[in-house]
Amino acid sequence: MELEGVKKMANIVAIVGRPNVGKSTLFNRLTDSRKAIVDAESGVTRDRHYGKCEWNGLEFTVIDTGGYVKGSDDLFEGEIRKQVTLAIEEANVILFVLDVAEGITDDDKVVANILRRGKKKVFVISNKVDNHVRQGLSGEFYALGLGDPYNVSAISGSGTGDLLDDVVKALDSEVKEEVLDIPKFAIVGRPNVGKSSLVNALLGKERNIVTSIAGTTRDSINTRYTAFNHDFLLIDTAGIRRKSKVEEDLEFYSVMRSIRAIEDCDVVLLLLDATLGLESQDLNIFHLAEKNRKGIVILVNKWDLVEKTTNSTKEYEEKIRHKLAPFNDVPIIFTSALTKQRVLKAIEVAEKVNENRTRTIKTRHLNDVMLPIVEHSPPAAIKGKHVKIKFINQLPTHAPTFAFYCNLPQYVTEAYIRFLENRLRENFDFNGVPIQVFMRNK
Numbered sequence: 001m002e003l004e005g006v007k008k009m010a011n012i013v014a015i016v017g018r019p020n021v022g023k024s025t026l027f028n029r030l031t032d033s034r035k036a037i038v039d040a041e042s043g044v045t046r047d048r049h050y051g052k053c054e055w056n057g058l059e060f061t062v063i064d065t066g067g068y069v070k071g072s073d074d075l076f077e078g079e080i081r082k083q084v085t086l087a088i089e090e091a092n093v094i095l096f097v098l099d100v101a102e103g104i105t106d107d108d109k110v111v112a113n114i115l116r117r118g119k120k121k122v123f124v125i126s127n128k129v130d131n132h133v134r135q136g137l138s139g140e141f142y143a144l145g146l147g148d149p150y151n152v153s154a155i156s157g158s159g160t161g162d163l164l165d166d167v168v169k170a171l172d173s174e175v176k177e178e179v180l181d182i183p184k185f186a187i188v189g190r191p192n193v194g195k196s197s198l199v200n201a202l203l204g205k206e207r208n209i210v211t212s213i214a215g216t217t218r219d220s221i222n223t224r225y226t227a228f229n230h231d232f233l234l235i236d237t238a239g240i241r242r243k244s245k246v247e248e249d250l251e252f253y254s255v256m257r258s259i260r261a262i263e264d265c266d267v268v269l270l271l272l273d274a275t276l277g278l279e280s281q282d283l284n285i286f287h288l289a290e291k292n293r294k295g296i297v298i299l300v301n302k303w304d305l306v307e308k309t310t311n312s313t314k315e316y317e318e319k320i321r322h323k324l325a326p327f328n329d330v331p332i333i334f335t336s337a338l339t340k341q342r343v344l345k346a347i348e349v350a351e352k353v354n355e356n357r358t359r360t361i362k363t364r365h366l367n368d369v370m371l372p373i374v375e376h377s378p379p380a381a382i383k384g385k386h387v388k389i390k391f392i393n394q395l396p397t398h399a400p401t402f403a404f405y406c407n408l409p410q411y412v413t414e415a416y417i418r419f420l421e422n423r424l425r426e427n428f429d430f431n432g433v434p435i436q437v438f439m440r441n442k
């Protein structure tokens with residue numbers, strides 16, 4: 001077995017700052033919150049603190065770290081400190097938001113001190129610069145020692161274009177290490193589900209006893225596994241443990257870590273605790289993986305603790321599938337990291353899902369299979385208009401995407417698109433893989 005570190009790959013921009021400076025307003029401005037609402041309607045995501053931004057052809061992730069801390073209106077200094085420290089570890093670029101009308105407060109100084117010690121690129125955002133008078137006030141922020149302030153009004157959007165130009169330049173200039181051409185599996189799940197135990201079961205030794213020094217980077221917990229004919233990269237979110245008595249703290253950390261790991265991987269191994277079942281936090285992680293169009297395998301861990309009856313596995317599985325719907329064509333494996341039951345099986349299934357995710361169906365074959373189906377069950381006519389699907393192809397994207405060419409794409413309903421997705425899944429193996437179906441004008 002060979003161990004080897006691999007650098008971070010995803011582009012992540014974190015917004016930090018004390019409460020009420022305008023972080024979430026800026027987040028909405030940068031991430032096109034309109035799109036997030038549309039997503040919420042289709043049930044894909046409800047996450048208001050995590051989104052994508054595209055500028056000058058570069059796509060990156062924006063995280064409002066403040067949004068993940070509950071009751072953030074009266075944050076203690078310690079909370080801000082943790083939030084910012086984690087942002088430094090996880091993000092490539094940090095947007096430090098300040099309120100120009102209030103100037104530098106003690107909390108701002110706390111944030112600035114941590115940011116100066118971290119080695120990440122920081123943009124000082126002088127927010128609420130709604131008019132010319134306020135522009136003059138931003139000069140105060142030079143004193144933070146973090147570079148030129150950017151005059152921004154998150155509410156009106158003014159100044160955000162110049163800011164984004166420079167953010168994109170900073171992301172672009174980052175040296176990204178060559179990524180190995182092997183499957184990358186992320187082990188994610190809530191605290192205590194057994195992530196470290198699973199990693200130890202796989203790697204055969206206690207390698208997750210990492211000291212909880214703030215600022216320890218996560219790079220070292222990406223591990224290459226080459227044994228028993230397997231060759232993959234394990235992206236482990238368990239590695240650094242922090243002592244915290246507060247439940248939502250743990251939740252915040254696991255979300256932040258999961259975001260990075262999910263963006264970096266090909267297949268997500270989502271661990272559940274068999275004694276607890278699938279809960280809303282698990283669903284959040286699941287949707288995050290789905291939204292990023294990563295392969296997904298669900299591991300129901302601690303299965304050794306569940307009292308078995310003849311049908312327990314089947315019933316358990318059905319319950320989970322019901323909660324995952326509509327996207328529930330995913331493998332569900334019952335594991336025990338403690339007894340190593342089905343741990344290797346989980347890896348084999350993840351490899352299969354990775355294969356499914358990279359599958360390309362020949363156009364001829366795709367049309368031979370799907371055209372008779374759409375002829376037999378065409379979209380229902382709307383206002384007397386008949387939709388005719390003429391041709392189908394798979395687009396050359398990194399996750400399976402299919403374009404159905406037709407005369408009136410705007411008349412095709414969500415329900416019919418789901419029907420097409422289900423027929424694709426029946427005829428081709430996309431188990432564990434989110435797929436996209438588009439209607440296009442021919």
Ligand code: GDP
Nearest residue numbers: 019020021022023024025127128129153154155
């Ligand atoms: P957060 O706690 O840092 O996420 O701050 P919010 O985004 O919730 O904003 C706090 C308050 O500042 C809200 O009342 C916002 O409407 C207001 N605000 C945010 N950005 C601006 C801005 O550019 N100009 C003005 N005048 N107010 C703003």
Ligand code: GDP
Nearest residue numbers: 191192193194195196197238301302336337338
């Ligand atoms: P993490 O926070 O997700 O990394 O979880 P850990 O690997 O630290 O596990 C949390 C606790 O659950 C520890 O006490 C483990 O020994 C226990 N645990 C982990 N996996 C299993 C399992 O499959 N069966 C049982 N019975 N206990 C487990």
